[in-house]
Amino acid sequence: MLIKYIVDEDIAQYKKTCMTIGFPHCNFKCGKELCQNSPIVKMKNIEISYAAIVKRYLGNPLSEAICFQGMEPFDSPHDLFLLIEEFRKYTQDDIVIYTGYYYSEISTYVVMLYDYKNIIIKYGRYIPNQTPHHDEVLGVNLASDNQYAERIG
Secondary structure (H helix, E strand, O other), X not given: OEEOEEEEEEOOOOOOOEEEEEEOOOOOOOOOOOOOOHHHHOOOOEEOOHXXXXXXXXXXXXXXXXXXXXXXXXXXXXXHHHHHHHHHOOOOOEEEEEOOOOHHHHHHHHHHHOOOXXXXXXXXXXXXXXXXXXXXXXXXXXXOOOOEEEEOO
């Protein structure tokens, strides 16, 4: 699988220490000029296997969850679902998916995720000049008023 980055211990995305994986693709639904992730486009892709990511996660005693974000995880649905499958072979730890999509835009994928336990999705596009607000599900502040997280499994 291709990724943009991996952070073994991240405390900014979720209330638990998580491993963060940056997915490599985005259709720029928000517009490139608005995207807070635009600098990620310039990063080189890293090739790594699903098994290697899971092994790295399981070998780290500090991480209690995994977070998929980067560009847009739902723009790489095949890799997203295969990585979730690989994680679920070994752990039921929380999987947090940061997306810029709204539920109505990805409902087909979300329904498929109901089969898994401990899945959390952060929905909504970044809108500049909004007042950050605390999201109770994630336990962190989100940048735009229209963004929210939901535990679906």
